[in-house]
Amino acid sequence: MNHKILITGGTGLVGSRLTEMLLNKGFEVSHIGRTKKAGRVPSFVWDIKQKKFDAHALKGVNTIVHLAGAGVADKRWTTARKKEILGSRIESTKLLFETLKTTSNEVNTVVAASAIGYYGFGMGEETVEEDSKPGTDFLAQVTKQWEAQVDKIGTLGIRTVKLRIGIVLSEKGGALAEMAKPIKLGAGAALGSGKQYLSWIHLDDLCEMFIKAIAAENMNGAYNAVGTGWVTNQEMTKAIAHILKKPLLLPSVPGFVLKIILGEMADMVLNGSKVSSKKIQKTGFSFQYTSLDDALKNLLQKN
Numbered sequence: 001m002n003h004k005i006l007i008t009g010g011t012g013l014v015g016s017r018l019t020e021m022l023l024n025k026g027f028e029v030s031h032i033g034r035t036k037k038a039g040r041v042p043s044f045v046w047d048i049k050q051k052k053f054d055a056h057a058l059k060g061v062n063t064i065v066h067l068a069g070a071g072v073a074d075k076r077w078t079t080a081r082k083k084e085i086l087g088s089r090i091e092s093t094k095l096l097f098e099t100l101k102t103t104s105n106e107v108n109t110v111v112a113a114s115a116i117g118y119y120g121f122g123m124g125e126e127t128v129e130e131d132s133k134p135g136t137d138f139l140a141q142v143t144k145q146w147e148a149q150v151d152k153i154g155t156l157g158i159r160t161v162k163l164r165i166g167i168v169l170s171e172k173g174g175a176l177a178e179m180a181k182p183i184k185l186g187a188g189a190a191l192g193s194g195k196q197y198l199s200w201i202h203l204d205d206l207c208e209m210f211i212k213a214i215a216a217e218n219m220n221g222a223y224n225a226v227g228t229g230w231v232t233n234q235e236m237t238k239a240i241a242h243i244l245k246k247p248l249l250l251p252s253v254p255g256f257v258l259k260i261i262l263g264e265m266a267d268m269v270l271n272g273s274k275v276s277s278k279k280i281q282k283t284g285f286s287f288q289y290t291s292l293d294d295a296l297k298n299l300l301q302k303n
Contacts (some may be wrong), residue, residue: 009067018207053099066112093149114162118143122271161213166226170203171299189250194234196272199226202289
């Protein structure tokens with residue numbers, strides 16, 4: 001069992017919860033990021049643009065969990081933003097590779113975040129698995145290039161696992177918080193046709209998946225980090241409204257309206273995908289939240 005873990009992007013939605021869960025299980029955790037942060041764990045600094053990495057961060061580390069990358073849904077996809085989304089992932093992974101290649105270290109495992117965007121969107125009823133071919137849209141291109149950089153780390157004799165993350169459900173941010181906002185105001189509605197599939201996962205199940213990938217030495221390569229099933233956008237909207245005891249008064253928000261508001265990013269919302277989690281289940285991983293209702297009740301009925 002590896003005990004000392006360095007997390008990149010450790011203060012984000014996934015990194016914060018993963019840090020908490022790892023500490024609770026007795027792991028030693030530290031973070032590396034753009035600035036030194038005071039918190040529960042030691043914090044180190046890297047400068048991706050200047051290609052600088054504080055080598056002290058690697059002392060005694062067996063596993064790196066690589067989560068760093070600009071948020072895909074945080075801002076409209078201008079040309080500059082798209083460059084940032086791609087660059088933040090490629091350059092940070094390159095820096096990791098170069099540092100591990102040229103610095104004395106004991107790292108034997110890298111578990112990296114990837115995304116189901118790898119497959120593209122809008123496959124309709126087709127279920128995609130890890131060996132399905134990558135898509136051709138912007139996010140698929142980003143994810144493919146990102147994973148290629150992670151694979152380079154594998155050439156150093158380091159076990160690499162890539163978790164292709166689906167729609168993460170958390171009450172602290174991300175897709176669920178955004179979907180719940182208009183519903184709480186009584187203005188909730190499905191998006192586009194409402195028939196697009198959402199492959200979701202509860203944040204705690206996702207973090208357990210990272211912990212499994214850290215510990216299971218027989219895990220290698222890509223795994224879909226999604227739950228045991230998928231729902232349509234309309235089903236999820238209805239389920240959130242039901243749990244929040246709010247009516248859904250509005251018709252679906254038409255696709256063209258979303259395109260005006262979100263630009264190219266609307267494709268991510270309007271086109272879904274059915275992503276299978278069979279491969280991770282075959283490793284013996286078991287989900288705490290197998291039904292959307294259970295996941296939503298856990299997240300939305302806390303307050």
